[in-house]
Amino acid sequence: MQRMTTQAEWAARAKAVLPAGGFGNFEPEFFIKEGRGSRVWDEDGNEYIDYLIGSGPMLLGHSHPEVLEAVLEYLPKGQTFFANNALGVELAEEIVKAMPCGEQLRYVSSGGEADMYAMRLARAFTGRDKIVKFEGGYHGMSAEAQMSLAPTKQVNFPLAIPDSAGIPQTVADEMLIAPFNDPDYIRSLLAEYEGQVAAIIVEPLQRIIPPEAGFLQLLREEADKYGIVLIFDEVVTGFRFAYGGAQELYGVTPDLCTLGKVIGGGFPLAATVGRQDIMAHFDKAAVGADNWLMQLGTLSGNPIAAIAGLKSLEILRREGQYDHLRNLGNQVQGMIRVALDPTGVPYRIVGDPTLFEVVFTKAEPRTYRDVLGANADLSAAWNRTLRQNGIFKSAGKTYPSLSLTEADLEVTANAITEAGKAVGQLA
Ligand SMILES: Cc1ncc(COP(=O)(O)O)c(C=O)c1O
Structure with a gap:
């Protein structure tokens, strides 16, 4: 008979095969x-x-019993195909209908990837390199997102400090870090870097800090003034703050948003969502080889994640x-x-x-x-x-x-x- 394994025993086994004894996410003893x-x-x-x-x-x-039922009903039909599947299209239709900025979307497997592609899209669309990010804002694990994510040293804005080893200085040089909720700083930063900024990426509610009245609206106005792509990272807030996310709740529509978490119903699924003319950079036939942003992923649009997401959204739409x-x-x-x-x-x-x-x-x-x-x-x-x-x-x-x-x-x-x-x- 197999012996009951305690958390301490699992932790010891984990330590041998997993660096820092875990998946990197949570307290490793749990x-x-x-x-x-x-x-x-x-x-x-x-x-x-x-x-x-x-x-x-x-x-x-x-x-959730209804999500479980939908997934279990689908499972015998397969797990993943790489090719298009109808469920992924249905979910995309629902998401673009729900999100005020939604016209088209591209699936990935994690929120961090969705953010990485959103920033890359903005660079492709504008032909500019610099990205404005807020200190303490979390956008996944890309080199750009690791800039001034959780700095313990306080440096002068807009200097970017990498919070990870292994990132070349050239990435930091293209990032401009700003304090959240500081309209004057944003105005002067964007004026100084006119014509160089591709995107402003922001969590509409940064970690736990709400935007002060008018701050997101100001970002919208300033982005329009300088031809900058405004990206709302709604990986957390999407389908949580309201069905249409923080953009619905706060009444400010970005050019692109990123979604994850809720849309996959507990399975790996995320998406970059937004304006068709920007999303067109994923379409070589539309923008030509030089402006095309190559993007693929083995599990993108996975049907199990899509059916779990579709059922979850259906439940969330209820009165x-x-x-x-x-x-x-x-x-x-x-x-x-x-x-x-x-x-x-x-x-x-x-x-x-x-x-x-x-x-x-x-x-x-x-x-x-x-x-x-x-x-x-x-x-x-x-x-x-x-x-x-x-x-x-x-x-x-x-x-x-x-x-x-x-x-x-x-x-x-x-x-x-x-x-x-x-x-x-x-x-
Ligand atoms: C605001 C925000 N953006 C991006 C991410 C990254 O998502 P993922 O962990 O799916 O890569 C997270 C994860 O917690 C997040 O909170």
Whole structure:
């Protein structure tokens, strides 16, 4: 009989074959065995309410019965073909209908790839090289995206600092880094580099920091003024903030957006989406060999991911889903206020009801540097106590899912009460 394997044993095995003992994503000592609805179980049998939800994709909860049924019905027909399939076309039709900027799309397998191609498209379209990125903005793992992603050193803008080894200086030279939520800086930067900037890439809500009123609108206006391609990275916010993403919620339409996470229903699928005249650079016949952007990927448009995505979007279109999600997020935020207000500890709940985090700081964070300056010890105590009381989440984000039940909210309230006490004792 096979012996039950504990997380510690798996961690030891992982260390031998995986650098840093894991997949690079999450705390390597955790091994999730199963997820159902709002809950996950680790290899030691501990049960958690899941506020990580696969880092965003499982908005409907794990193994949603209707998504599962659609996938299981399709599976005997095959797994991947490389050639076109009808499901991928149906999903593309739905996505371009949903996204205000959507005219055409190209599939890839990860959000980071979608961002990489969006930046490359902008360069092909404009014939310019420079990209404006915001400090602390996350756009995957391409060389460009690694610039000033999580710098611990504060340098003068617009100097780009690589957050990864192995990136040539020439990449940094083409990146211009700006502080989020600083209209004056953006205006002066774009004026200085007139005619050189291909794209502005931005998370409409940067990690957890909301855009201040008018900031995204300003990016739109400035991009139009200088002929720059405006890219919204909606890998997180797409189909989460609203059915039409952050662009619908905030009422600002970019030229291109990138999507991932929710659109694959938990399978690897992402897309670069946007204006037909820009997307035309993927079509050699339309733009000619010199302007063509070669792009292919073995699993792009995978039918299993497409059917899971189609079913997920169908469920999300049902009456009241987004109100319900916001209501769940607001309920959790209310619990946090009840737990933390009496402690007198300075804190802010930063983000959107559909995605947020508690930041232990006095002033409302507007930029990456503001979040960096928050009290990390209090955050650690907060997260540790939540985990000890059955909440599974990452250190930097709380993702409510539509699968949360009244019973889950009770467990959550208790955990938050305990976390509030822990923070109060430390302060
Ligand atoms: C805003 C944003 N962009 C891009 C990515 C990269 O997506 P992926 O991990 O699918 O490459 C992420 C991943 O969390 C993200 O949050």
